Amino acid sequence: MKFRLLGLAAIVTASTFAASGAAVAAHDTNPSAKVASYSYGLTAVQAASVPGSAAEGSTRITSLPNGKVRVQVEAWGLAPGLPHAMHLHGVDGPAKDMACPGPAADADGDGYVSVSEGAPFYxxxxxxxxxxxxxxxxxxxxxxxxxxxxxxxxxxxSRTFTNESALANADTVQVVVHGIDVNGSGTYDLAGAGEAPLVPGSGVPFEATMPVLCGGVAN
Ligand SMILES: [Cu+2]
Incomplete structure (x- = not known):
């Protein structure tokens, strides 16, 4: 596993160098530009007892030779008709192998894994x-x-975008999809699970921020 990770890191480094060279030269003259691509399954974060938490999916992260990153996500079982915040989570800097939280990450025992309870993992x-x-x-x-x-x-x-942090850490990130309609109201509301504990006083419903799916290099 360690060797595989080192290999992936080397590919990303090579790809980053290729992109830098192309930028300096103003056009890409490298006939063998490297593309690093990683695909992962997305698995449920919350306990099965949390209504609306049984989702599944997959993701692919690709570092392109032009210095951009393409992220593709497909998921099933999400709260229908609602937007789902999605992020690349990780640690910016020297490659660090993070992980995805499971139900046991519910440190305060309120029945839900919150964004901050998941952060030590992803x-x-x-x-x-x-x-x-x-x-x-x-x-x-x-x-x-x-x-x-x-x-x-x-x-x-699916989106191809420029983000230096995403490119530099493409081999170690976790993809996290958020948003669970706990009370089945058809919207994210405070009646579902109260306010997001991460941003007290904001009026942001906890439902909108709850991690529902996670996947990445560590799992
Ligand atoms: Cu997130």
Whole structure:
């Protein structure tokens, strides 16, 4: 496993160098540009007893030779008709193998794994997987710019974007999909599970921030 990870890191490093060289030369003259691609299954974060938490999916992260990153996500079983915040989570810097939280991550015992309870496993937000506009962490809950699940709870996302942190850490990130309609009201509301514990006083429903799916190099 360790050797495999080192190999992936080497591929990403080579790809990053190729991209830098192309930028300096103003055009890509490398006839064998490297592409590093990683695909993972997405598995449920919450306990099965949490209503609406039984989702599944897959993701693919590709570092492109032009210095961009493509992220593809497909998921089933999500809260239908609602936007789902999605991020690349990890630790920016030297490659660190993080992980996905499971039901046992519910440290305060309130029955839900919150964003902050998941953070020790999947790290902070390196990129917001928005459908358009900025991809920085500042847009982590910009629900108007996240993909919406269809009436059957199916979501398909693909975007190619420029994000240095995402590119540099493409081999170690976790993809996390958020948003569970706990009370089945058809919207994210405070009646479902109260306010998001991460941002007290904000009025942001906990439902909108709950991690529902996670997948990445560590699992
Ligand atoms: Cu997230």
């Amino acid at each position: 790290g902070g937000i390196l990129a917001s997987l928005t459908t358009s506009g900025p991809t920085d962490a500042g847009h982590a809950l910009d629900l108007a710019h996240f993909a919406t699940a269809d009436a059957d709870g199916h979501l398909k996302y």
